[in-house]
Amino acid sequence: MTLKKLTLPELLKNSCSKFSKNLSLNFVASGKKTYQDLYNEVVSIANHLLHLGVKKGDKVAILSANMPNWGITQFAIANIGAIAVPILPGFCSTELQNILEHAEVKVIFVSRLLAKCLEGVKTPFLEHKILINNFATMPEGCYQPEDLDKLVPDINLNNTPPLPEVSIEEEDIASIIYTSGTTGFSKGVVLTHKNLVWDARQCRTIQPVDETYRFLSILPMAHTYENTLGLLLPLMFGAQVYYLDRVPTPKLLVPAMQKIRPTVVLSVPLIIEKIYKSQVLPKFTSSKLMSKLYQFAPARKLFNRLAGKKLMETFGGELKFFGIGGSKLDGTVEQFLREAKFPYAIGYGLTETAPMAAGSNPSQTFLQGVGPVMEGVQIKINDPDKSGQGEIWIKGPNVMKGYYKNPEATRQVIDEEGWLHSGDLGIMDEDGYVSISGRIKDMIIRGGENVYPREVEEFLLKMDGVADVQVVAVPSRRYGEEVGAFLIPKEGADVAPEDVRDYCRGKIAWYKIPRYVAVVEGFPLTASGKIQKYKLREMAAAYFPEAMRERNGLPSRGRRGTA
Secondary structure (H helix, E strand, C coil): CCCCCCCCCHHHHHHHHHHCCCCCCCCCCCCCHHHHHHHHHHHHHHHHHCCEEEECCCEEEECCCCCHHHHHHHHHHHCCCCCEEEEECCCHHHHHHHHHCCCCCEEEEEECCCHHHCCCCCCCCEEEEECCCCCCCCCCCCCHHHCCCCCCCCCCCCCCCCCCCCCCCCCEEEEEECCCCCCCCCCCCEEHHHHHHHHHHHHCCCCCCCCCEEEECCCCCCCCHHHHHHHHHHCCCCCEEEEEECCHHHHHHHHHHHCCCCCCEEHHHHEEEEEEHHHHHHCCCCHHHHHHHHCCCCHHHHHHHHHHHHHHHHHCCCCCCCEECCCCCCCCHHHHHHHCCCCEEEEEEEECCCCCEEEEECCCCCCCCCCCECCCCCCECCCCCCCCCCEEEEEEECCCCCCCCCCCCCCHHHCCCEEEEEEEEEEEECEEEEEEEECCCCCCEECCCCEHHHHHHHHCCCCCCCEEEEEEEECCCEEEEEEEEEEEECCCCCCCCHHHHHHHCCCHHHHHCCCCCEEECCEEECCCEEHHHHHHHHHHHHCHHHHHHHHHCCCCCCCCCCC
16 A cells, blocks of 8 residues: 555545545444544544644543544544553553653543543643543543443534644654553653554555455554554555454453454464363363373364364354464464464564564464564574574664653664664574564563563562562463562561562552562572572572462462462
8 A cells, every 4th residue: 555654644544535435443233433434533533632732742642441432532643743642451540640741641531441540640731531432521530430421422523624734744753652651660662653554554464454354353452563453454454443342251252253253353372372271172181081082193183173163163254364462372272273274373573663573474374483574674683692592683664763751771772773672582594484482681471461570679669578679570371471579578577478469459550460479588699799580580480389380281289479
């Protein structure tokens, strides 16, 4: 697709002109919104923002569950040159306060069930709150669902006079995405219009998308993964996108998939791993005979193929692309997907790369690998060892502008030649296929959510009785990694693991709360006195044996020593 400029307004204008009568963004249960309807509502909300005094460069936040109005709001913000600040639903009030203040957010759109997170949040910048479900103005103090239900929509969705001319260029900022709260060392990733639109367009070089495609959106739209691949990409090529009106559960997903028969679903490993372990595997291990047969390769492949056909039927029978990203997929589950001939695909990237940098379509997957470098992106393995493993460096039009208000952190990850130092360890073969083997950085990825250890450490250091703390990743079969903490108590203090969990509840996001806690006398140090984090990770096996048992698929023997 040829666009005059790689900007969100140009993308929307082009698609709504070309595909005006196609269905665009709708709920599964209801809605027949066309691309023309979409455009009209975007213009209406943009005009309302102008009426509120929002101008180019102002920041407007979105804290919402997935819905058509999420995309409408994002494009409305972009069409007047303002900057979207998507916020993940998992952030607690303290983190929300910090994000809104750090980004100097002027207006926030919030969904019905998340509005209560705003109670008590005050910044010198925030002037307006809007209920995104029906675009109603929220009066001060109105946060509870029962009160919000009484609000009458007062924003005109037929306010479609042409928007005033605003110069919006490819290198202008489109979005600032906070990947992990703003306490401690979290950062706001600054993405330009070109970063997002270029990356969305290039994704089509991995998997063709056209106006016959139907996307089912189940991942948070505040993630660049879902936003770029699950919103911008389908809209660019005239496809349909569907949303559930409640939290995605198997009970809701199955009838939804039967109804719309999606061709594309984007997921994280946890979802497909849960399906395999809770629905597929038990059928093959229900008796000793079945278990033995399933261990016999020819029988296993046959069983998996039969299970794959049923899984395809469950997904509606027309699935072409089941994207998996966010963290590494379990090898056993991937083997099942391959033998089941299920159309899974693997992607790799970072929020900082908008996000796709490499990936495969279902015909290109290989066991425990990612796939080829995306067309137009450069990847190199820096300073590889004898096995070819080294840090993944990325360069291309998808690489972020930097971290918001943090030039030092930007300099640490983007060098003078424009290479983004990912912190991930990987290997690239002679055909340009990438495999991820680990991470240099200490960041923990729990079920696709980023947890920065130093942020959690600084928070726990404020707890009474804690002298020092180190947070590390603990391997997990279910989530990839769990948060573990080693604590040194103050002299005479008695700090129990459950005290740590109680201290964290309601103050930091639930996925950052350490599941595993050990009280120790000291940390392993180098000769120069620096903490050896890799040794702490090795210590997890001794201190958290139940985690190791779960990782190996064995039943846990209790929760002794854990939070």
